[in-house]
Amino acid sequence: MSPPHAEDALLARSWQRAWATLGLQAPDGLMQRLQTAWAEPQRHYHTTQHLRECLALLEPELHSAQHPGEVELALWFHDAVYDPKGQGNEARSADWACQALAQAGADEAVQQHVRALIMATCHDAEPTDPDARLLVDIDLAILGAEPARFAEYDAQVRAEYRWVPGWLYRRKRKQVLAGFLARRAIYGTERFRERLEVRARENLRRAVSGA
Known part of the structure; x- marks a missing residue:
């Protein structure tokens, strides 16, 4: 930091x-x-x-x-x-x-x-x-952040939607993250794709499976 x-x-x-x-x-x-x-x-x-x-x-x-x-x-x-x-x-x-x-x-x-x-x-x-x-x-670089920062980000987003019931939030959040995961490529520039694509997909798979 x-x-x-x-x-x-x-x-x-x-x-x-x-x-x-x-x-x-x-x-x-x-x-x-x-x-x-x-x-x-x-x-x-x-x-x-x-x-x-x-x-x-x-x-x-x-x-x-x-x-x-x-x-x-x-x-x-x-x-x-x-x-x-x-x-x-x-x-x-x-x-x-x-x-x-x-x-x-x-x-x-x-x-x-x-x-x-x-x-x-x-x-x-x-x-x-x-x-x-x-x-x-x-x-979208946050999706390819180190796992600890990604987990912090995930918790921060949940805090912004703390008024949404847990079951509904989990369903909607899973839809959003799965949408990124389903893309042919998450990143549109070669440089960010090379640096972050693999880790972003790992983070997203982990988050979707736990949602």
């Missing part, structure tokens, strides 16, 4: 880099508002821990992104709105991102690409856009 100052440095570095890459100035107070959102009490997995893990995975892969600033900013916003009992979290997160970009003076093409990247994290279709494939692989 990284020391707190290293985690704060990662967030600051990522935030500054994303906006600088876009050639824009972030609206005042936006980073703080986002960090407050990521720290809301209903969150257990979709927290700044997840955000930091995503940004740390992106950093060495930025060279492979076609629009690195847009990918990085999309990660900042992809779970900015998160209500476990609600629907349309991704769309509301994308709306917030586009509003912020418009306020900063981003053109419509940048706004719509960031929107599309965030909506790709619904995980309801295999991305075709290379940047979306990278972003989705980063979001």
Whole structure:
């Protein structure tokens, strides 16, 4: 685990880099508002821990992104709105991102690409856009985490849905995890497939058999 100052440095570095890459100035107070959102009490997995893990995975892969600033900013916003009992979290997160970009003076093409990247994290279709494939692989990297981190993630997701009866949660959770397991490939980029595909399938098989 990284020391707190290293985690704060990662967030600051990522935030500054994303906006600088876009050639824009972030609206005042936006980073703080986002960090407050990521720290809301209903969150257990979709927290700044997840955000930091995503940004740390992106950093060495930025060279492979076609629009690195847009990918990085999309990660900042992809779970900015998160209500476990609600629907349309991704769309509301994308709306917030586009509003912020418009306020900063981003053109419509940048706004719509960031929107599309965030909506790709619904995980309801295999991305075709290379940047979306990278972003989705980063979001799903937790499935290929070391077993202890995967178990922590599994418990964190359960905590976010603690209001759902156990029998129903287990059934729904098994369906979700089995859906990933049934894919031809969980990861859409060669690099993430090589690093994480085998372990992700091991984690998922173990979780599905125990659900």
